Amino acid sequence: MNEPAHEKAPAKTGIETLPPMQANIEPLIHTIRGKQVIIDSDLAVLYGVETKVFNQAVKRNERRFPDHFRFRLTDEEYTSLRSQSVTSKERGGRRYLPYAFTEQGVAMLSAVLRSDTAIDTSIRIMDAFVAMRNLLAENAVLLERLRDIETEQAIFQKSTDERFDKVFRLLEGESEPAQRIFFEGQLFDAFSLLTDLVSRAEQNIVLIDGYVDVHTLNILAKKREGVIATIYTSGNRLTQGDIEVFNAQYPSLEVHRTKAFHDRFLVLDESIAYHIGASLKDAGRKCFAINLVRDEMLVSELIGRLADTR
Structure with a gap:
Protein backbone atom coordinates (compact mmCIF):
# COMPACT_ATOMS: atom_id res chain seq x y z
CA MET A 1 0.00 0.00 0.00
CA ASN A 2 1.39 3.25 -1.08
CA GLU A 3 2.00 5.87 1.58
CA PRO A 4 -0.16 8.97 1.09
CA ALA A 5 1.70 11.72 -0.62
CA HIS A 6 2.56 14.62 1.65
CA GLU A 7 1.81 18.10 0.44
CA LYS A 8 4.89 20.06 -0.18
CA ALA A 9 5.37 22.66 2.56
CA PRO A 10 5.49 26.22 1.28
CA ALA A 11 8.91 27.68 1.07
CA LYS A 12 9.72 29.79 4.13
CA THR A 13 11.00 33.31 3.72
CA GLY A 14 13.13 35.21 6.17
CA ILE A 15 10.16 37.11 7.50
CA GLU A 16 8.21 34.04 8.62
CA THR A 17 10.72 32.21 10.77
CA LEU A 18 8.84 32.89 14.04
CA PRO A 19 5.11 33.07 14.88
CA PRO A 20 3.92 36.68 15.00
CA MET A 21 3.03 38.11 18.41
CA GLN A 22 -0.68 38.82 19.05
CA ALA A 23 -0.16 40.89 22.22
CA ASN A 24 -1.50 44.37 22.84
CA ILE A 25 0.45 46.80 20.65
CA ASN A 139 -6.11 63.29 27.20
CA ALA A 140 -4.99 66.68 25.88
CA VAL A 141 -8.58 67.93 25.91
CA LEU A 142 -9.08 66.48 29.39
CA LEU A 143 -5.90 68.10 30.70
CA GLU A 144 -6.97 71.44 29.23
CA ARG A 145 -10.32 71.12 30.96
CA LEU A 146 -8.60 70.23 34.22
CA ARG A 147 -6.33 73.28 33.89
CA ASP A 148 -9.41 75.46 33.32
CA ILE A 149 -11.09 73.95 36.37
CA GLU A 150 -7.96 74.52 38.48
CA THR A 151 -7.84 78.15 37.33
CA GLU A 152 -11.50 78.66 38.14
CA GLN A 153 -11.02 77.02 41.54
CA ALA A 154 -8.03 79.26 42.29
CA ILE A 155 -10.05 82.38 41.39
CA PHE A 156 -13.02 81.14 43.42
CA GLN A 157 -10.80 80.25 46.38
CA LYS A 158 -9.17 83.69 46.33
CA SER A 159 -12.57 85.38 46.20
CA THR A 160 -13.87 83.12 48.96
CA ASP A 161 -10.83 83.78 51.15
CA GLU A 162 -11.28 87.52 50.69
CA ARG A 163 -14.95 87.28 51.64
CA PHE A 164 -14.17 85.17 54.70
CA ASP A 165 -11.40 87.57 55.73
CA LYS A 166 -13.83 90.44 55.49
CA VAL A 167 -16.43 88.55 57.51
CA PHE A 168 -13.88 87.61 60.15
CA ARG A 169 -12.69 91.19 60.35
CA LEU A 170 -16.26 92.35 60.79
CA LEU A 171 -16.92 89.67 63.38
CA GLU A 172 -13.78 90.70 65.19
CA GLY A 173 -14.87 94.31 65.02
CA GLU A 174 -18.27 93.37 66.41
CA SER A 175 -17.20 91.16 69.29
CA GLU A 176 -18.75 94.03 71.27
CA PRO A 177 -22.35 94.90 70.34
CA ALA A 178 -22.69 97.19 67.31
CA GLN A 179 -24.38 99.71 69.58
CA ARG A 180 -23.39 100.55 73.12
CA ILE A 181 -24.71 103.06 75.59
CA PHE A 182 -22.59 104.14 78.52
CA PHE A 183 -24.17 105.90 81.43
CA GLU A 184 -22.74 108.58 83.65
CA GLY A 185 -19.85 107.33 85.70
CA GLN A 186 -18.92 104.35 83.50
CA LEU A 187 -15.52 105.86 82.81
CA PHE A 188 -13.52 102.63 82.94
CA ASP A 189 -16.00 100.68 80.81
CA ALA A 190 -15.95 103.37 78.14
CA PHE A 191 -12.15 103.62 78.27
CA SER A 192 -11.82 99.81 77.97
CA LEU A 193 -14.08 99.64 74.90
CA LEU A 194 -12.33 102.53 73.15
CA THR A 195 -8.84 101.13 73.76
CA ASP A 196 -10.04 97.72 72.57
CA LEU A 197 -11.33 99.24 69.32
CA VAL A 198 -8.09 101.15 68.80
CA SER A 199 -6.01 98.01 69.33
CA ARG A 200 -7.85 96.23 66.49
CA ALA A 201 -6.55 98.50 63.75
CA GLU A 202 -3.85 96.85 61.65
CA GLN A 203 -2.73 99.77 59.48
CA ASN A 204 -4.23 103.10 60.41
CA ILE A 205 -6.58 104.92 62.76
CA VAL A 206 -8.49 108.09 61.98
CA LEU A 207 -10.09 110.02 64.84
CA ILE A 208 -12.44 112.94 64.17
CA ASP A 209 -12.96 114.77 67.42
CA GLY A 210 -13.28 118.51 67.97
CA TYR A 211 -11.92 118.33 71.52
CA VAL A 212 -8.79 116.25 71.98
CA ASP A 213 -6.12 116.46 74.67
CA VAL A 214 -3.55 114.23 76.38
CA HIS A 215 -6.38 112.04 77.72
CA THR A 216 -7.24 111.23 74.11
CA LEU A 217 -3.62 110.26 73.51
CA ASN A 218 -3.84 107.79 76.42
CA ILE A 219 -6.43 105.89 74.37
CA LEU A 220 -4.47 106.09 71.09
CA ALA A 221 -1.37 104.81 72.88
CA LYS A 222 -3.07 101.38 72.99
CA LYS A 223 -2.75 101.00 69.21
CA ARG A 224 -0.55 98.31 67.69
CA GLU A 225 3.05 99.06 66.91
CA GLY A 226 3.46 100.61 63.46
CA VAL A 227 -0.17 101.67 63.11
CA ILE A 228 -0.47 105.29 61.90
CA ALA A 229 -2.86 107.51 63.86
CA THR A 230 -4.37 110.69 62.39
CA ILE A 231 -6.50 113.18 64.31
CA TYR A 232 -8.82 115.76 62.78
CA THR A 233 -9.78 118.36 65.39
CA SER A 234 -10.93 121.94 65.69
CA GLY A 235 -9.58 122.50 69.20
CA ASN A 236 -6.18 123.65 70.42
CA ARG A 237 -5.90 121.69 73.65
CA LEU A 238 -3.28 119.37 72.10
CA THR A 239 0.07 121.14 71.75
CA GLN A 240 2.92 120.40 69.38
CA GLY A 241 4.94 119.31 72.39
CA ASP A 242 2.28 116.73 73.31
CA ILE A 243 2.43 115.34 69.75
CA GLU A 244 6.22 115.12 69.77
CA VAL A 245 6.28 113.33 73.14
CA PHE A 246 3.67 110.85 71.90
CA ASN A 247 5.59 110.20 68.66
CA ALA A 248 8.80 109.60 70.60
CA GLN A 249 7.23 106.46 72.08
CA TYR A 250 4.23 105.57 69.90
CA PRO A 251 4.96 106.70 66.32
CA SER A 252 3.35 107.90 64.32
CA LEU A 253 0.70 110.54 65.01
CA GLU A 254 -0.48 113.37 62.77
CA VAL A 255 -2.87 116.14 63.76
CA HIS A 256 -4.88 118.23 61.29
CA ARG A 257 -6.99 121.24 62.17
CA THR A 258 -10.48 121.42 60.67
CA LYS A 259 -13.93 122.74 61.57
CA ALA A 260 -15.76 120.66 58.98
CA PHE A 261 -17.12 118.12 61.50
CA HIS A 262 -19.46 118.38 64.44
CA ASP A 263 -19.77 114.75 65.52
CA ARG A 264 -17.04 112.35 66.55
CA PHE A 265 -15.94 109.37 64.43
CA LEU A 266 -13.36 106.62 64.84
CA VAL A 267 -12.30 104.92 61.59
CA LEU A 268 -10.16 101.74 61.61
CA ASP A 269 -8.16 100.68 58.53
CA GLU A 270 -10.35 102.88 56.31
CA SER A 271 -13.08 100.24 56.41
CA ILE A 272 -14.73 100.14 59.86
CA ALA A 273 -16.19 103.33 61.30
CA TYR A 274 -17.84 104.15 64.63
CA HIS A 275 -19.96 107.17 65.43
CA ILE A 276 -19.18 108.30 68.96
CA GLY A 277 -21.53 110.56 70.88
CA ALA A 278 -18.91 112.14 73.10
CA SER A 279 -15.34 113.29 72.83
CA LEU A 280 -12.97 110.48 73.71
CA LYS A 281 -11.46 112.52 76.54
CA ASP A 282 -14.90 112.75 78.22
CA ALA A 283 -16.13 109.21 77.48
CA GLY A 284 -18.09 107.97 80.48
CA ARG A 285 -18.44 111.30 82.27
CA LYS A 286 -21.98 111.65 80.90
CA CYS A 287 -24.35 109.29 79.11
CA PHE A 288 -23.27 108.70 75.50
CA ALA A 289 -23.49 106.05 72.78
CA ILE A 290 -21.18 104.35 70.29
CA ASN A 291 -22.65 103.04 67.02
CA LEU A 292 -21.09 101.00 64.22
CA VAL A 293 -21.56 102.60 60.79
CA ARG A 294 -22.77 99.69 58.67
CA ASP A 295 -23.02 101.43 55.29
CA GLU A 296 -19.71 100.94 53.46
CA MET A 297 -20.52 103.75 51.02
CA LEU A 298 -20.94 106.18 53.91
CA VAL A 299 -17.59 105.11 55.34
CA SER A 300 -15.90 105.67 51.95
CA GLU A 301 -17.57 109.09 51.60
CA LEU A 302 -16.44 110.05 55.09
CA ILE A 303 -12.83 109.17 54.26
CA GLY A 304 -13.10 111.12 51.02
CA ARG A 305 -14.32 114.22 52.87
CA LEU A 306 -11.31 113.96 55.18
CA ALA A 307 -8.96 114.21 52.21
CA ASP A 308 -10.70 117.44 51.14
CA THR A 309 -10.09 119.08 54.51
CA ARG A 310 -6.30 118.91 54.30
Whole structure:
Protein backbone atom coordinates (compact mmCIF):
# COMPACT_ATOMS: atom_id res chain seq x y z
CA MET A 1 0.00 0.00 0.00
CA ASN A 2 1.39 3.25 -1.08
CA GLU A 3 2.00 5.87 1.58
CA PRO A 4 -0.16 8.97 1.09
CA ALA A 5 1.70 11.72 -0.62
CA HIS A 6 2.56 14.62 1.65
CA GLU A 7 1.81 18.10 0.44
CA LYS A 8 4.89 20.06 -0.18
CA ALA A 9 5.37 22.66 2.56
CA PRO A 10 5.49 26.22 1.28
CA ALA A 11 8.91 27.68 1.07
CA LYS A 12 9.72 29.79 4.13
CA THR A 13 11.00 33.31 3.72
CA GLY A 14 13.13 35.21 6.17
CA ILE A 15 10.16 37.11 7.50
CA GLU A 16 8.21 34.04 8.62
CA THR A 17 10.72 32.21 10.77
CA LEU A 18 8.84 32.89 14.04
CA PRO A 19 5.11 33.07 14.88
CA PRO A 20 3.92 36.68 15.00
CA MET A 21 3.03 38.11 18.41
CA GLN A 22 -0.68 38.82 19.05
CA ALA A 23 -0.16 40.89 22.22
CA ASN A 24 -1.50 44.37 22.84
CA ILE A 25 0.45 46.80 20.65
CA GLU A 26 -0.28 50.12 22.41
CA PRO A 27 2.27 49.55 25.23
CA LEU A 28 4.99 49.16 22.59
CA ILE A 29 4.39 52.67 21.22
CA HIS A 30 6.76 55.24 22.75
CA THR A 31 7.12 58.97 22.36
CA ILE A 32 10.68 59.87 21.32
CA ARG A 33 11.74 63.23 19.89
CA GLY A 34 8.11 64.28 20.00
CA LYS A 35 7.02 61.41 17.71
CA GLN A 36 5.19 58.16 18.35
CA VAL A 37 7.46 55.27 17.43
CA ILE A 38 7.97 51.52 17.79
CA ILE A 39 11.45 50.04 18.24
CA ASP A 40 12.81 47.65 15.61
CA SER A 41 13.10 44.73 18.05
CA ASP A 42 9.45 45.08 19.05
CA LEU A 43 8.41 45.29 15.41
CA ALA A 44 10.43 42.17 14.66
CA VAL A 45 8.53 40.27 17.36
CA LEU A 46 5.21 41.54 16.05
CA TYR A 47 6.09 40.44 12.51
CA GLY A 48 7.41 37.09 13.72
CA VAL A 49 11.02 37.55 12.57
CA GLU A 50 14.35 38.05 14.25
CA THR A 51 15.55 41.62 14.72
CA LYS A 52 18.59 41.06 12.51
CA VAL A 53 16.50 39.65 9.68
CA PHE A 54 13.96 42.45 10.06
CA ASN A 55 16.61 45.20 9.81
CA GLN A 56 18.30 43.49 6.85
CA ALA A 57 14.98 43.56 4.95
CA VAL A 58 14.62 47.26 5.73
CA LYS A 59 18.23 47.98 4.76
CA ARG A 60 17.67 46.45 1.34
CA ASN A 61 14.98 49.08 0.85
CA GLU A 62 16.72 51.92 2.64
CA ARG A 63 15.50 54.59 0.21
CA ARG A 64 11.95 53.89 1.38
CA PHE A 65 12.82 54.91 4.95
CA PRO A 66 13.98 58.53 5.25
CA ASP A 67 14.80 60.01 8.66
CA HIS A 68 11.22 60.94 9.47
CA PHE A 69 10.22 57.30 8.81
CA ARG A 70 13.07 55.68 10.72
CA PHE A 71 15.91 56.98 12.90
CA ARG A 72 18.56 55.44 15.14
CA LEU A 73 18.33 56.11 18.89
CA THR A 74 21.08 57.85 20.82
CA ASP A 75 22.73 56.25 23.86
CA GLU A 76 20.64 58.42 26.20
CA GLU A 77 17.41 57.60 24.41
CA TYR A 78 18.16 53.88 24.45
CA THR A 79 19.11 53.94 28.15
CA SER A 80 15.88 55.74 28.99
CA LEU A 81 13.90 53.30 26.90
CA ARG A 82 15.44 50.23 28.55
CA SER A 83 14.39 51.56 31.95
CA GLN A 84 10.76 51.25 30.91
CA SER A 85 9.28 47.90 31.83
CA VAL A 86 7.13 47.68 28.69
CA THR A 87 10.17 47.68 26.41
CA SER A 88 10.95 44.22 25.04
CA LYS A 89 14.09 42.64 26.44
CA GLU A 90 16.30 41.11 23.79
CA ARG A 91 18.12 37.89 24.47
CA GLY A 92 21.85 38.33 24.59
CA GLY A 93 21.69 42.08 24.10
CA ARG A 94 22.51 43.81 20.84
CA ARG A 95 25.65 45.24 19.27
CA TYR A 96 24.08 48.32 17.71
CA LEU A 97 21.69 50.99 18.86
CA PRO A 98 18.12 50.22 17.77
CA TYR A 99 16.07 51.99 15.15
CA ALA A 100 12.77 53.68 15.88
CA PHE A 101 10.01 53.54 13.27
CA THR A 102 7.38 56.25 13.05
CA GLU A 103 3.82 55.69 11.89
CA GLN A 104 4.87 56.47 8.30
CA GLY A 105 7.73 54.00 8.63
CA VAL A 106 5.38 51.24 9.78
CA ALA A 107 3.09 52.00 6.84
CA MET A 108 6.07 51.60 4.50
CA LEU A 109 6.89 48.20 6.03
CA SER A 110 3.81 46.71 4.39
CA ALA A 111 5.44 47.44 1.04
CA VAL A 112 8.68 45.75 2.10
CA LEU A 113 7.37 42.74 4.04
CA ARG A 114 4.80 41.47 1.57
CA SER A 115 3.52 38.28 3.14
CA ASP A 116 -0.11 38.02 4.24
CA THR A 117 1.05 37.86 7.84
CA ALA A 118 3.13 41.01 7.42
CA ILE A 119 0.21 42.87 5.86
CA ASP A 120 -2.18 41.84 8.64
CA THR A 121 0.38 42.82 11.25
CA SER A 122 0.95 46.21 9.61
CA ILE A 123 -2.79 46.86 9.70
CA ARG A 124 -2.92 46.00 13.40
CA ILE A 125 0.01 48.29 14.14
CA MET A 126 -1.47 51.17 12.15
CA ASP A 127 -4.75 50.76 14.01
CA ALA A 128 -2.80 50.87 17.28
CA PHE A 129 -1.11 54.13 16.22
CA VAL A 130 -4.49 55.67 15.43
CA ALA A 131 -5.94 54.50 18.74
CA MET A 132 -2.96 55.90 20.62
CA ARG A 133 -3.20 59.20 18.77
CA ASN A 134 -6.90 59.47 19.62
CA LEU A 135 -6.15 58.66 23.25
CA LEU A 136 -3.50 61.37 23.42
CA ALA A 137 -5.89 63.86 21.84
CA GLU A 138 -8.61 62.98 24.35
CA ASN A 139 -6.11 63.29 27.20
CA ALA A 140 -4.99 66.68 25.88
CA VAL A 141 -8.58 67.93 25.91
CA LEU A 142 -9.08 66.48 29.39
CA LEU A 143 -5.90 68.10 30.70
CA GLU A 144 -6.97 71.44 29.23
CA ARG A 145 -10.32 71.12 30.96
CA LEU A 146 -8.60 70.23 34.22
CA ARG A 147 -6.33 73.28 33.89
CA ASP A 148 -9.41 75.46 33.32
CA ILE A 149 -11.09 73.95 36.37
CA GLU A 150 -7.96 74.52 38.48
CA THR A 151 -7.84 78.15 37.33
CA GLU A 152 -11.50 78.66 38.14
CA GLN A 153 -11.02 77.02 41.54
CA ALA A 154 -8.03 79.26 42.29
CA ILE A 155 -10.05 82.38 41.39
CA PHE A 156 -13.02 81.14 43.42
CA GLN A 157 -10.80 80.25 46.38
CA LYS A 158 -9.17 83.69 46.33
CA SER A 159 -12.57 85.38 46.20
CA THR A 160 -13.87 83.12 48.96
CA ASP A 161 -10.83 83.78 51.15
CA GLU A 162 -11.28 87.52 50.69
CA ARG A 163 -14.95 87.28 51.64
CA PHE A 164 -14.17 85.17 54.70
CA ASP A 165 -11.40 87.57 55.73
CA LYS A 166 -13.83 90.44 55.49
CA VAL A 167 -16.43 88.55 57.51
CA PHE A 168 -13.88 87.61 60.15
CA ARG A 169 -12.69 91.19 60.35
CA LEU A 170 -16.26 92.35 60.79
CA LEU A 171 -16.92 89.67 63.38
CA GLU A 172 -13.78 90.70 65.19
CA GLY A 173 -14.87 94.31 65.02
CA GLU A 174 -18.27 93.37 66.41
CA SER A 175 -17.20 91.16 69.29
CA GLU A 176 -18.75 94.03 71.27
CA PRO A 177 -22.35 94.90 70.34
CA ALA A 178 -22.69 97.19 67.31
CA GLN A 179 -24.38 99.71 69.58
CA ARG A 180 -23.39 100.55 73.12
CA ILE A 181 -24.71 103.06 75.59
CA PHE A 182 -22.59 104.14 78.52
CA PHE A 183 -24.17 105.90 81.43
CA GLU A 184 -22.74 108.58 83.65
CA GLY A 185 -19.85 107.33 85.70
CA GLN A 186 -18.92 104.35 83.50
CA LEU A 187 -15.52 105.86 82.81
CA PHE A 188 -13.52 102.63 82.94
CA ASP A 189 -16.00 100.68 80.81
CA ALA A 190 -15.95 103.37 78.14
CA PHE A 191 -12.15 103.62 78.27
CA SER A 192 -11.82 99.81 77.97
CA LEU A 193 -14.08 99.64 74.90
CA LEU A 194 -12.33 102.53 73.15
CA THR A 195 -8.84 101.13 73.76
CA ASP A 196 -10.04 97.72 72.57
CA LEU A 197 -11.33 99.24 69.32
CA VAL A 198 -8.09 101.15 68.80
CA SER A 199 -6.01 98.01 69.33
CA ARG A 200 -7.85 96.23 66.49
CA ALA A 201 -6.55 98.50 63.75
CA GLU A 202 -3.85 96.85 61.65
CA GLN A 203 -2.73 99.77 59.48
CA ASN A 204 -4.23 103.10 60.41
CA ILE A 205 -6.58 104.92 62.76
CA VAL A 206 -8.49 108.09 61.98
CA LEU A 207 -10.09 110.02 64.84
CA ILE A 208 -12.44 112.94 64.17
CA ASP A 209 -12.96 114.77 67.42
CA GLY A 210 -13.28 118.51 67.97
CA TYR A 211 -11.92 118.33 71.52
CA VAL A 212 -8.79 116.25 71.98
CA ASP A 213 -6.12 116.46 74.67
CA VAL A 214 -3.55 114.23 76.38
CA HIS A 215 -6.38 112.04 77.72
CA THR A 216 -7.24 111.23 74.11
CA LEU A 217 -3.62 110.26 73.51
CA ASN A 218 -3.84 107.79 76.42
CA ILE A 219 -6.43 105.89 74.37
CA LEU A 220 -4.47 106.09 71.09
CA ALA A 221 -1.37 104.81 72.88
CA LYS A 222 -3.07 101.38 72.99
CA LYS A 223 -2.75 101.00 69.21
CA ARG A 224 -0.55 98.31 67.69
CA GLU A 225 3.05 99.06 66.91
CA GLY A 226 3.46 100.61 63.46
CA VAL A 227 -0.17 101.67 63.11
CA ILE A 228 -0.47 105.29 61.90
CA ALA A 229 -2.86 107.51 63.86
CA THR A 230 -4.37 110.69 62.39
CA ILE A 231 -6.50 113.18 64.31
CA TYR A 232 -8.82 115.76 62.78
CA THR A 233 -9.78 118.36 65.39
CA SER A 234 -10.93 121.94 65.69
CA GLY A 235 -9.58 122.50 69.20
CA ASN A 236 -6.18 123.65 70.42
CA ARG A 237 -5.90 121.69 73.65
CA LEU A 238 -3.28 119.37 72.10
CA THR A 239 0.07 121.14 71.75
CA GLN A 240 2.92 120.40 69.38
CA GLY A 241 4.94 119.31 72.39
CA ASP A 242 2.28 116.73 73.31
CA ILE A 243 2.43 115.34 69.75
CA GLU A 244 6.22 115.12 69.77
CA VAL A 245 6.28 113.33 73.14
CA PHE A 246 3.67 110.85 71.90
CA ASN A 247 5.59 110.20 68.66
CA ALA A 248 8.80 109.60 70.60
CA GLN A 249 7.23 106.46 72.08
CA TYR A 250 4.23 105.57 69.90
CA PRO A 251 4.96 106.70 66.32
CA SER A 252 3.35 107.90 64.32
CA LEU A 253 0.70 110.54 65.01
CA GLU A 254 -0.48 113.37 62.77
CA VAL A 255 -2.87 116.14 63.76
CA HIS A 256 -4.88 118.23 61.29
CA ARG A 257 -6.99 121.24 62.17
CA THR A 258 -10.48 121.42 60.67
CA LYS A 259 -13.93 122.74 61.57
CA ALA A 260 -15.76 120.66 58.98
CA PHE A 261 -17.12 118.12 61.50
CA HIS A 262 -19.46 118.38 64.44
CA ASP A 263 -19.77 114.75 65.52
CA ARG A 264 -17.04 112.35 66.55
CA PHE A 265 -15.94 109.37 64.43
CA LEU A 266 -13.36 106.62 64.84
CA VAL A 267 -12.30 104.92 61.59
CA LEU A 268 -10.16 101.74 61.61
CA ASP A 269 -8.16 100.68 58.53
CA GLU A 270 -10.35 102.88 56.31
CA SER A 271 -13.08 100.24 56.41
CA ILE A 272 -14.73 100.14 59.86
CA ALA A 273 -16.19 103.33 61.30
CA TYR A 274 -17.84 104.15 64.63
CA HIS A 275 -19.96 107.17 65.43
CA ILE A 276 -19.18 108.30 68.96
CA GLY A 277 -21.53 110.56 70.88
CA ALA A 278 -18.91 112.14 73.10
CA SER A 279 -15.34 113.29 72.83
CA LEU A 280 -12.97 110.48 73.71
CA LYS A 281 -11.46 112.52 76.54
CA ASP A 282 -14.90 112.75 78.22
CA ALA A 283 -16.13 109.21 77.48
CA GLY A 284 -18.09 107.97 80.48
CA ARG A 285 -18.44 111.30 82.27
CA LYS A 286 -21.98 111.65 80.90
CA CYS A 287 -24.35 109.29 79.11
CA PHE A 288 -23.27 108.70 75.50
CA ALA A 289 -23.49 106.05 72.78
CA ILE A 290 -21.18 104.35 70.29
CA ASN A 291 -22.65 103.04 67.02
CA LEU A 292 -21.09 101.00 64.22
CA VAL A 293 -21.56 102.60 60.79
CA ARG A 294 -22.77 99.69 58.67
CA ASP A 295 -23.02 101.43 55.29
CA GLU A 296 -19.71 100.94 53.46
CA MET A 297 -20.52 103.75 51.02
CA LEU A 298 -20.94 106.18 53.91
CA VAL A 299 -17.59 105.11 55.34
CA SER A 300 -15.90 105.67 51.95
CA GLU A 301 -17.57 109.09 51.60
CA LEU A 302 -16.44 110.05 55.09
CA ILE A 303 -12.83 109.17 54.26
CA GLY A 304 -13.10 111.12 51.02
CA ARG A 305 -14.32 114.22 52.87
CA LEU A 306 -11.31 113.96 55.18
CA ALA A 307 -8.96 114.21 52.21
CA ASP A 308 -10.70 117.44 51.14
CA THR A 309 -10.09 119.08 54.51
CA ARG A 310 -6.30 118.91 54.30
